[in-house]
Amino acid sequence: MNSRKDKVVAMGEIMLRLTPPDYTRIDQAGSFLANYGGGEANVIVSLSHLGHNTYFVSKLPPNQLGDGAIDHLRSHGVKTDYVVRGSSNMGIYFLESGFGGRPGRVIYNRKHSAITRINEAELDFDEIFHDASWFHLSGITLALSWRTRSVAVTALK
Secondary structure (H helix, E strand, O other): OOOOOOEEEEEOOOEEEEEOOOOOOHHHOOOOEEEEEOHHHHHHHHHHHOOOEEEEEEEEOOOHHHHHHHHHHHHOOOEEEEEEEOOOOOOEEEEEOOEOOEOOEEEEEOOOOHHHHOOHHHOOHHHHHOOEEEEEOOHHHHHHOHHHHHHHHHHHO
């Protein structure tokens, strides 16, 4: 018997997050710590930790950066069956942690990322949503490109 809760599906972009160590400013950084994140990815990871049967829908480049993002999701129990591979770029964001009175900063570099080139023909929506009880999507995904918006609207139908 499966002790996992209902099937939950999220669609969005998982990005490479680069953070300078020790509260260093981005423009003064000699190195960066690498991790993965993104609104929908963070939500689906959290739901997996709460015991839900989680799936992520996205598009990633077929290279080591894409492999790392998939490994990250899987390490948190998120199934990546519906992550398609293609294109050459992965969204990246730089996160500068605030310190004292200095606020944190985020710089996004995600134009032309793989997910902005996703299309409906790459996904089997009947399979993705079979037995799914919840679908998580944010407005960020809708704003990335007309393709992501079109795929999201199709998914919602």
